[in-house]
Amino acid sequence: MFKKILLGGVVLLVAAQFIGPEKNLSTGVSPNDITLKHAVPAEVKALLTRACYDCHSNQTHYPWYAEVQPFAWWLDRHIKAGKRNLNFSEFTTYPPKRAAKKLNELIDEVEQHEMPLKSYTWAHPEARLTPAEIKSLAAWAENLSLEIAPDQ
Numbered sequence: 001m002f003k004k005i006l007l008g009g010v011v012l013l014v015a016a017q018f019i020g021p022e023k024n025l026s027t028g029v030s031p032n033d034i035t036l037k038h039a040v041p042a043e044v045k046a047l048l049t050r051a052c053y054d055c056h057s058n059q060t061h062y063p064w065y066a067e068v069q070p071f072a073w074w075l076d077r078h079i080k081a082g083k084r085n086l087n088f089s090e091f092t093t094y095p096p097k098r099a100a101k102k103l104n105e106l107i108d109e110v111e112q113h114e115m116p117l118k119s120y121t122w123a124h125p126e127a128r129l130t131p132a133e134i135k136s137l138a139a140w141a142e143n144l145s146l147e148i149a150p151d152q
Contacts (some may be wrong), residue, residue: 022076023066026058026089033057034091038147044140050090051116051127056080058089063123087100100149103141110134 027140029036035045060079065071087101094102109115111134121128129137 006020023062030058030089032090032092034088037092038144042142044137047129047133047137051129053088054124054127055079055116055120056086056088057083058087078120095148100145103145103148106141107138107145110137 016121024069030037031066034040038050062075086106091099091102110129116124116127116129
């Protein structure tokens with residue numbers, strides 16, 4: 001009985017390899033990307049790309065294990081949730097009040113070390129932010145928030 005259950009599990013796992021989620025890939029920078037409408041210093045753009053864009057844009061760079069189920073589904077859920085919360089590729093479509101709120105949330109998340117997620121930085125150590133990088137990102141986000149919606 002145990003062998004049949006084990007064999008069934010292996011067959012399901014192998015079959016699952018052929019059923020993967022759609023990838024979050026775009027052919028270039030979206031016309032609604034935050035970097036096209038707002039001033040983003042090169043240093044901040046590099047931080048966003050390195051630590052945020054994989055889950056918070058339409059430009060995910062997938063690691064090798066994204067081809068293996070169930071990891072691909074797990075990544076897909078994280079990316080969809082990240083984009084639902086904040087999508088830098090669609091940022092300029094946000095109304096000013098929402099955009100400012102998202103920037104303030106970004107500040108809170110990075111200053112409290114809640115973003116990038118520990119599970120992400122474990123696999124992507126280059127995404128870890130130093131205190132100086134957090135300060136730089138937060139200062140940029142605060143200035144942009146005030147520019148977008150000064151009455152916030």
